[in-house]
Amino acid sequence: MKIVYFAWVRERVGKTDETVEPPASVRTVAELVAWLKDRGEEYAFAFENSAAIRAAIDRVHVKPDTALAGAREIAFFPPMTGG
Amino acid sequence: MKIVYFAWVRERVGKTDETVEPPASVRTVAELVAWLKDRGEEYAFAFENSAAIRAAIDRVHVKPDTALAGAREIAFFPPMTGG
Amino acid sequence: MAVIRLQREDFDIAAEQRALLRGRTDVGAVVTFTGICRGGEGTDAISAMTLEHYPGMAEEEIARHVATAERRWPLQGVVVVHRYGRLTPGDNIVLVITAAAHRGDAFAAAEFLMDYLKTRAPFWKSEERGEQKIWVEENAADAAAADRWITPARGRQAAE
Amino acid sequence: MAVIRLQREDFDIAAEQRALLRGRTDVGAVVTFTGICRGGEGTDAISAMTLEHYPGMAEEEIARHVATAERRWPLQGVVVVHRYGRLTPGDNIVLVITAAAHRGDAFAAAEFLMDYLKTRAPFWKSEERGEQKIWVEENAADAAAADRWITPARGRQAAE
Numbered sequence: 001m002k003i004v005y006f007a008w009v010r011e012r013v014g015k016t017d018e019t020v021e022p023p024a025s026v027r028t029v030a031e032l033v034a035w036l037k038d039r040g041e042e043y044a045f046a047f048e049n050s051a052a053i054r055a056a057i058d059r060v061h062v063k064p065d066t067a068l069a070g071a072r073e074i075a076f077f078p079p080m081t082g083g
Numbered sequence: 084m085k086i087v088y089f090a091w092v093r094e095r096v097g098k099t100d101e102t103v104e105p106p107a108s109v110r111t112v113a114e115l116v117a118w119l120k121d122r123g124e125e126y127a128f129a130f131e132n133s134a135a136i137r138a139a140i141d142r143v144h145v146k147p148d149t150a151l152a153g154a155r156e157i158a159f160f161p162p163m164t165g166g
Numbered sequence: 167m168a169v170i171r172l173q174r175e176d177f178d179i180a181a182e183q184r185a186l187l188r189g190r191t192d193v194g195a196v197v198t199f200t201g202i203c204r205g206g207e208g209t210d211a212i213s214a215m216t217l218e219h220y221p222g223m224a225e226e227e228i229a230r231h232v233a234t235a236e237r238r239w240p241l242q243g244v245v246v247v248h249r250y251g252r253l254t255p256g257d258n259i260v261l262v263i264t265a266a267a268h269r270g271d272a273f274a275a276a277e278f279l280m281d282y283l284k285t286r287a288p289f290w291k292s293e294e295r296g297e298q299k300i301w302v303e304e305n306a307a308d309a310a311a312a313d314r315w316i317t318p319a320r321g322r323q324a325a326e
Numbered sequence: 327m328a329v330i331r332l333q334r335e336d337f338d339i340a341a342e343q344r345a346l347l348r349g350r351t352d353v354g355a356v357v358t359f360t361g362i363c364r365g366g367e368g369t370d371a372i373s374a375m376t377l378e379h380y381p382g383m384a385e386e387e388i389a390r391h392v393a394t395a396e397r398r399w400p401l402q403g404v405v406v407v408h409r410y411g412r413l414t415p416g417d418n419i420v421l422v423i424t425a426a427a428h429r430g431d432a433f434a435a436a437e438f439l440m441d442y443l444k445t446r447a448p449f450w451k452s453e454e455r456g457e458q459k460i461w462v463e464e465n466a467a468d469a470a471a472a473d474r475w476i477t478p479a480r481g482r483q484a485a486e
Binding site for chain 4: 178179180183187190191192193194195196197198199200201202203204205207255256267269270272273276277280307311
């Protein structure tokens, strides 16, 4: 699955996007975050405060307990500050 | 004192303004309306529904019980429909 | 600071907004309201509308409401332009612009000013429907909208 | 019917409003909101701001909120233009225009759209303060403003 990062999440992870293959046990957005945090310091730093992370699946906002099943593109970013 | 009329009050009275000299017993806006209504059919028609008449003294909205003392210009008009 | 104008001519929203903002970098939010003459449909169709006003009082009454808005919200600029005379469907009638650091203040002040212009500014509309010229009646919804903003009496200005 | 655009370039309020109204005589009220980059003062002074966005999702998310507004209020037209890239104080950031027969609907829809753009549209601002580039933090007042409009859950879109 493709993951995209924005704003300071992107800066901390150090990349704009990547393709990952998490194990089948990773079923929700929150579980994906936990799995990513174990991949290295930059991920641990980016996701250190999970309350400050927002997620979207296929360009629609989702909650942490949302299932990943069928997702093509998952995005992680801080709270939005547009407008 | 000068009286000015607007919109359908002006049309019914048949003039845009006039100068009148009511007796000293006419002390409030409501008393002035009552006095004007006795001046002729056109006034009786214009002021037939006093609830539909608004007034201003010297360009400031006033209520019927407002005193006329010191007034230079009194205006009568229907509810406003600007904007 | 506020710009208040009554005029027969049309207004230019972009020019008014540019003038309001010229040389400033403290404004974060600008709300404009444009009121437009509607043509209506079927039995409500109108061919034109004429706006009569009370010269002198109209400017003063608008200025009083602008002053009230400026006391109530931290505004950085206000423009009110109200046309009078004969207008046809599609023509602009009124323009209100409010500028503030934050959008909530600009929105609230613009809506407040429009609600008051509708019910307190001395303007009267008559509509041409076929051969008839009909005075527009007071709109109950407009009166209720203006009432939303009422705070403790402010003397003569609060009359009616 | 709605116009939704993301762009680096500035927008022209008057041109957008003219396009919205062209050939129509049923619109009675147009509200425009312009959000502008503020310069700040003293320790809050900024020299520039950069807006990052999520291409694709930003348009779709705005379109979802426009559709919600169109279901909620009888709108005759909506325009949303949001800029991205580097902006300096005084530059326009966002434009929302709503058109309706009656002003209450146009005001409510414009304010609704702005509250949602602030908290739900995938844009992120960073500010240049001296040598530093600082990500703007979520504004509690903005979050509360968006919450005002919440109606019963609408599934995924209501998440967060």
